[in-house]
Amino acid sequence: MRTDIKKHLIYSADMPKIFSSYETGLRWYEEFYRYDETKLLLRQFINKRISVNFQEKGLDINNNDPWTSFVDEKSFYGEKTGFKHIIDHTFFRPRDLILFFKDIGNLDLRLPISSSDVNNILMDRYARDMVTDIKGELSVNYDADEIERIFNALRECYGTYRKPFKHSTLVSELQSYGLDNTVKIISDLFDYSLIGNYDGNVGFKYRETPGQIVELNTEGSFILHYVIQTYFKKNR
Known part of the structure; x- marks a missing residue:
């Protein structure tokens, strides 16, 4: 269950007891795998989506790590990988990554996507969409x-x-x-x-x-x- 929905339900009768008794957390990002990102659930999730889309379009793909066929990791500099740079702008949820790349089919971008395109094109669109989502979540209380x-x-x-x-x-x-x-x-x-x-x-x-x-x-x-x-x- 999405955490924002849980926050709303937990104030209902008996809900805290239900969550404490039956809730099992799913961690999409674990710091333990920071230096082996292919083992992260978030990376595995997006890799499956990339693989399906690349195969449908007949594009060449690195089957061991489809992400590297989609995003040009070599174009990112500094301590963070391109993947970490992107997910640090999310809340470590699959739907955030989907939102980040949702307009990719409508944009004239070369694959793999460069850091310049990530930062100058995709990031702006994503931030606006994410803030719209956040405001929707806050509307429960305000x-x-x-x-x-x-x-x-x-x-x-x-x-x-x-x-x-x-x-x-x-x-x-x-x-x-x-x-x-x-x-x-x-x-x-x-x-x-x-x-x-x-x-x-x-x-x-x-x-x-x-x-x-x-x-x-x-x-x-x-x-x-x-x-x-x-x-x-x-x-x-």
């Missing part, structure tokens, strides 16, 4: 006007320098947009992983490992999820 004001406050926190920001800064910005229930709003933003803890290390709720509980730390700093940063950067 009306459209409140959601826009929340995003305006987050944009102000992001600012010009794109650095981590203090809890007090977020409270102040929310209040400046007429949002007084800051405790609930900040808790929701953290639970939805739109913001994460930052103390030199990053702590997002969606990145919890088995047995780990990432809790909101109002004494430290916050950082925006990469996809929110990208959205603000490309939609000023």
